[in-house]
Amino acid sequence: MSGRGRKAVPPPPDHRVDPPIAQDGLVVTVTNKAGYRKELDFAELSVAGPMQRSLAASFAVRSRGWTSHSTARTCWTGLEMFAKFIAGLDSAPDDLDGLTVATLQSWRDLHIDTNSGKTTLRVVRGILQGDARLGGGPVAEELARRIPKPVPSKQSYGDSERDRVVLTAQRQFRSAWLRITENSRLLKRWRAGDLAEGSREWRIGRVLDHVARTGDVPRTTLPGGLQHVTHRKLLGGSGVEKTWGRLFLTHLELTALAVLLTDRFAWNLSVYDRIPAPTTSPSAGETASVTYQVQVEKHRTGWGRWFSTENVTDSGAGSPGRLISQAMEATAHARMLANDLKPGHNLFMAARAYHLEPKHTDLDRPAPVGPVSFGVSYSMAQYWARKNGLGGSPFGRTRRTTVTDEGRPLQHSQRTHESVYVIPDKRVQRASRDVFEAGAVEALEQARAVVFGGTIADKPDPAHQETPTADCEDEETSPWPAPGGGCGADFLLCLACSNAHVHPGHHPRLAHLHQQIVSLRSATDDRMFRERWKDPLLRLEDLRDDDKKVGPAAWDAALTRVSDSDRGVVQLLLKGDLAP
Incomplete structure (x- = not known):
């Protein structure tokens, strides 16, 4: 079975795969997932012919698993830089077996300091290691040296920056959505025959029907070959929003929609090129809401894990699925036109290109269908940001902001979440400082709380009531009152009470109690010991270690005065047989 669950079918008997490298050993062909071919001529590299062929052979072997031209372009650009470096040497080698450790060290030093x-x-390195002659020896060891991972340079948005980006996208997309839904209602009424024939609305409805079927308004060709909008006066102008934009998103508006989706769901920019139109199903127990199944494609996760389905429910304004509903409405006519022109074509993120026959230059991205284009390219993202005065592409930073705000992995692993998104992010670091500070303050307060909380006395007071661990000044004002009055605290908690008074007569019993609690540590489960004995032990050690209270010398001396009565009381305390 394939990764998508389809039964594997053997190729026909006459099937053959063309080798990726030409007979001259210099031209390598890379075929992407869509079947488009891209040729790379290694004769263009500024190195000697033998090295050109060696690099081409290694490149061809490595390219067998590639499914995109962008991967090939990245490797090709690297090889161009390597070739220029080799050509600039005083004594350039003719082939790869002429590379030396010193040469590779110089190449490494030239690039190691930047992402x-x-x-x-x-x-x-991946290309060079594909050559068998570099598989052993000092050169192979130099190639095998660890290359540090790039340091993530993108940072999440601050609150004001994010608000500016999201509000810009919201204004742009909402305006487009209102425009398209209003004209869609008018078109629906025209097709249903609900408009008076010959009225202004009826005539606009007829133009809208033409737009929905062809992707453009009717146009008149002038004698000189120029065209103008036939019903310009009726439509109120010849601009995009007055003509085909009545039913279709522009590239800028589609980009704004993608920004909002990334802010909501943290999807990668590359997702929008190939995401199918979401399917729907009724929500369990709900009649007014709808749940969308959105198929997200993530190639970086590896074979068999490319696709995941996210369920998003539209249960009203403000719910995550409401944006999906609006996106479905805004792209409906573009998707229907594409499906009419090419049945079975139903990509979600569809817009009307500015030209009726747009050129298909980036062969890794889906090809336009008629005037309909799909997805959002990196150049579109950059142009949208420049057009709105927002600097560079907003997608990386928006995704990072959503991921760090959610505090959990979204379309990536836990390891990636921590190492790429959380740890390097300065906003997370600033927020963490506050958390760490609060934790340290809380720990300090707890440490201060687990100390002797009463009074050190020189002698007993007859007015005080004796307890197994201290004398109580007033049990009616206990911090832990009993339901029927008096004190409800465990006797081991007496040492934390402000009503407690400890005088020298208590020292032998307390020193022996400390000794017995310490002996329990090795015989008791760690979790149980912490829960039951940690706080009493810390309070006893506070008494022992502070010279202003008992002090180490008096504590050790008290151990020599422990009586049988002290031992009996301590034994009962440890067993829990003494009730407060």
């Missing part, structure tokens, strides 16, 4: 340089070192 992009580390990536370049890593991709070039």
Whole structure:
């Protein structure tokens, strides 16, 4: 079975796979998942012919598992840089077996200090290690040296930055959604025959029907070959929002929608190119809500784990699924037109391209269908940010912000969550400082609380009531009152009470109690010991170690005066046989 659950089918008998490298040994062809081919000519590299062929052979072997041209471009760019480095040497080797440790060390030193340089070192090393001549010896050891991982440079947004990005996207997408839903209702009424024939609304409805079927408004060709909108006066202008934009999102509006989806669900930018239109099912026990099944594609997770389904429910305004509902409405006409032109084509993130026949230049991204394009490219993200005065692409930082705010992995592993998103993020670090500070203060307060809380006396007071561990000044004002009056505290808790008075007559019993509690540590489960004996032990040690209370010398001397009565009382305390 395949990773998607389809039964494997053997290829036809005459099937053959063309080798990725041409007969001349210099041209390598990389075929992406969509079946598009990209040729890379190693004769363009500025190194000697033998090295060109060696690099091409290793590149061809490594490229067999690639499914995108972007991977090939990344490796090709690295090899171009390596070739320029080799060409700049005083004595450039003719082939890979001429590489020396010193040469590779110089190459490493040139790139090791930057994130992009580390990536370049890593991709070039993979190509070089594919050559059998570099499989052993000092050169192989140099190639095997650890290359540090790139240090994440993107940071999450601060609250004000995030608000600015999200509000910009909300204003843009909501305006488009209102425009499209309003015109969709008008088109529906026209198709249902609910409009008076010949009225202004009826004539606009007829234009909208043409837009829905073709992707554009009717246009008139002038004698010089120029075209203008036929019903410009009726539509109120010839701009995008007055013409085909009545039913379709623009690229900028689709990008704004993607920003909102990333802010809500922390999806990667690459997800939007291939995400299918969500399917729906009724929510259990609900009639007014709908649950969407959204299939998210994540290639970095590896074979067999590329696809996951997220259930998102629209239960009203403010619910996570409401944005999905609005996105479905805003992209409906683009998706229907694409499906009419190419049946079975139903990608979610669809917009109308600015040209009726857009060029398909990035072959890793889905090809347009007629005037409908799909997904959001990195260049679209950058253009959207520049257009709105927001700096660079917002997707990486928006995703990071959502992930760190959620505090859990979203479409990635726990290890990636901690090492890439949480630990390097300065906003998380600032927030953590407050948490650490609060924890330290709490620990200090607890440490201060687990000390002797009463009074040190020179002699007993006849007005005080004796307890097994101290004398009580007033049990009616106990911090732990009993339901029927008086004190309800355990006798071991007496040492924490402000009503407790300890005089020299208590020292032998308390010193012996301390000794017996310590002896329980090795015979008692750690968790049970901490729960039952940790606090009494700390209070006794506070009495023992503080010269202003009992002090070590008096404590040790008291151990020599322990009586049988003291031993009996301590034994009862340890067994829990003494009730307060």
